[in-house]
Amino acid sequence: xxxxxxxxxxxxxxxxxxxxxxxxxxxxxxxxxxxxxxxxxxxxxxxxxxxxxxxxxxxxxxxxxxxxxxxxxxxxxxxxxxxxxxxxxxxxxxxxxxxxxxxxxxxxxxxxxxxxxxxxxxxxxxxxxxxxxxxxxxxxxxxxxxxxxxxxxxxxxxxxxxxxxxxxxxxxxxxxxxxxxxxxxxxxxxxxxxxxxxxxxxxxxxxxxxxxxxxxxxxxxxxxxxxxxxxxxxxxxxxxxxxxxxxxxxxxxxxxxxxxxxxxxxxxxxxxxxxxxxxxxxxxxxxxxxxxxxxxxxxxxxxxxxxxxxxxxxxxxxxxxxxxxxxxxxxxxxxxxxxxxxxxxxxxxxxxxxxxxxxxxxxxxxxxxxxxxxxxx
Amino acid sequence: xxxxxxxxxxxxxxxxxxxxxxxxxxxxxxxxxxxxxxxxxxxxxxxxxxxxxxxxxxxxxxxxxxxxxxxxxxxxxxxxxxxxxxxxxxxxxxxxxxxxxxxxxxxxxxxxxxxxxxxxxxxxxxxxxxxxxxxxxxxxxxxxxxxxxxxxxxxxxxxxxxxxxxxxxxxxxxxxxxxxx
Numbered sequence: 001x002x003x004x005x006x007x008x009x010x011x012x013x014x015x016x017x018x019x020x021x022x023x024x025x026x027x028x029x030x031x032x033x034x035x036x037x038x039x040x041x042x043x044x045x046x047x048x049x050x051x052x053x054x055x056x057x058x059x060x061x062x063x064x065x066x067x068x069x070x071x072x073x074x075x076x077x078x079x080x081x082x083x084x085x086x087x088x089x090x091x092x093x094x095x096x097x098x099x100x101x102x103x104x105x106x107x108x109x110x111x112x113x114x115x116x117x118x119x120x121x122x123x124x125x126x127x128x129x130x131x132x133x134x135x136x137x138x139x140x141x142x143x144x145x146x147x148x149x150x151x152x153x154x155x156x157x158x159x160x161x162x163x164x165x166x167x168x169x170x171x172x173x174x175x176x177x178x179x180x181x182x183x184x185x186x187x188x189x190x191x192x193x194x195x196x197x198x199x200x201x202x203x204x205x206x207x208x209x210x211x212x213x214x215x216x217x218x219x220x221x222x223x224x225x226x227x228x229x230x231x232x233x234x235x236x237x238x239x240x241x242x243x244x245x246x247x248x249x250x251x252x253x254x255x256x257x258x259x260x261x262x263x264x265x266x267x268x269x270x271x272x273x274x275x276x277x278x279x280x281x282x283x284x285x286x287x288x289x290x291x292x293x294x295x296x297x298x299x300x301x302x303x304x305x306x307x308x309x310x311x312x313x314x315x316x317x318x319x320x321x322x323x324x325x326x327x328x329x330x331x332x333x334x335x336x337x338x339x340x341x342x343x344x345x346x347x348x349x350x351x352x353x354x355x356x357x358x359x360x361x362x363x364x365x366x367x368x369x370x371x372x373x374x375x376x377x
Numbered sequence: 378x379x380x381x382x383x384x385x386x387x388x389x390x391x392x393x394x395x396x397x398x399x400x401x402x403x404x405x406x407x408x409x410x411x412x413x414x415x416x417x418x419x420x421x422x423x424x425x426x427x428x429x430x431x432x433x434x435x436x437x438x439x440x441x442x443x444x445x446x447x448x449x450x451x452x453x454x455x456x457x458x459x460x461x462x463x464x465x466x467x468x469x470x471x472x473x474x475x476x477x478x479x480x481x482x483x484x485x486x487x488x489x490x491x492x493x494x495x496x497x498x499x500x501x502x503x504x505x506x507x508x509x510x511x512x513x514x515x516x517x518x519x520x521x522x523x524x525x526x527x528x529x530x531x532x533x534x535x536x537x538x539x540x541x542x543x544x545x546x547x548x549x550x551x552x553x554x555x556x557x558x
Contacts, residue, residue, distance in 0.1 A: 257475050258479065261476065
């Protein structure tokens with residue numbers, strides 16, 4: 001227990017340092033080189049925001065269906081959703097970079113301008129702001145309810161909190177799916193405003209769930225030991241769940257490719273053309289191979305899912321790959337040939353440092369609470 | 378009149394609870410018996426491992442079936458669309474792999490499922506119309522509330538008297554010799 005507390009304290013210091021370093025660099029460049037800095041910042045924000053959002057559905061699925069699989073990772077998911085307020089604050093810098101991020105503010109060419117004229121009633125800055133504020137209010141309310149009832153559930157043996165969590169989670173999943181879909185349309189899909197794909201938000205949501213699940217599996221391996229440690233059965237079920245989401249993500253991704261490839265319409269293929277030009281195609285193959293191929297194959301094997309080192313290794317790989325995916329979703333819209341801006345890692349660690357700081361703070365707070373209630377019980 | 382040659386197939390022991398059966402199965406396996414089987418009304422956690430059924434070949438059979446399905450499906454589409462009767466459809470390449478994926482996926486699943494079912498039946502030696510243990514009195518209760526352990530006479534360690542003693546020590550409710558043609 002002591003060593004967990006000291007590791008979390010170290011994580012907080014580490015997060016604070018990363019946050020300071022990252023924000024110092026990115027903060028200056030947001031003024032000096034905004035056209036470079038804003039896309040990098042958006043990518044950093046989207047990855048860590050995805051981790052926060054990914055924790056919601058996993059937690060709600062657990063409250064609905066139950067099971068022993070979520071016992072080792074529940075505290076990580078709950079600490080994950082409590083990073084929502086800091087992510088709302090970290091969204092603010094983006095609001096000053098609309099002109100550098102979203103082409104629907106200033107259409108660059110005639111064809112886009114014509115398409116966007118018809119979309120203006122939805123894609124305009126006030127509407128974007130109102131929607132995003134609304135999404136954060138909805139998620140905030142969900143996080144508040146989930147955390148409050150979860151605390152009551154841990155404190156007593158009363159069945160009411162369990163029932164309440166179930167009642168929150170059933171409509172909660174539907175509301176969450178809708179709000180997050182619309183948020184993805186606003187934040188990511190509108191980066192290429194003349195393009196649309198109705199399955200794209202779900203692909204992003206699957207990526208978020210995968211990242212959150214992968215992170216909690218890695219943390220369960222590195223932070224828990226003794227009685228808290230995940231049993232082979234729990235690991236097996238977590239591995240199955242990971243495999244399910246890897247397959248769902250791949251299924252939706254390939255569906256989008258097939259539909260757009262079969263349709264072959266000018267306004268739909270642009271997104272893929274941008275990811276095939278200038279060397280981006282090679283990264284597309286890396287994504288296909290390492291976000292689907294390799295983890296899918298490894299997760300088929302039962303004894304790998306039951307081995308803590310293997311499973312956490314696969315989960316860690318998936319986490320890295322979904323950071324690469326965020327890069328792959330966003331960067332080709334800004335860069336015509338494959339390139340890695342030196343600001344990308346700074347934005348990533350800047351936002352990530354703040355996330356890690358709040359996450360580990362909340363986690364050590366929750367662990368202390370559960371030890372106290374465990375002792376009194 | 379020809380005399381029917383009756384030979385001993387093995388011995389069954391009947392138990393009242395899953396715990397007793399698991400205990401007995403563990404002892405029998407530790408004594409070195411391998412030609413053994415257990416019959417229960419519902420799946421008992423850990424029992425297959427105790428009687429030495431640790432690995433199943435079904436996953437491997439399903440993998441082979443799946444790979445065969447994928448190769449056949451893609452090969453069929455490639456042969457028809459790109460080789461035997463090439464058609465220019467909307468200027469796409471003849472080997473338009475993204476459009477071949479749905480069929481390849483479906484046949485992978487179909488072949489692996491069929492291979493799984495067939496492999497399971499084959500490995501379980503099913504369908505089996507009759508089995509010597511069916512002649513054990515009260516054996517039908519294995520599908521409601523009784524638990525049976527079975528040691529086959531083909532086991533190299535099998536000796537009728539010592540097995541009977543072993544079952545008695547394990548406090549079996551009934552011990553039955555299974556004889557037949």
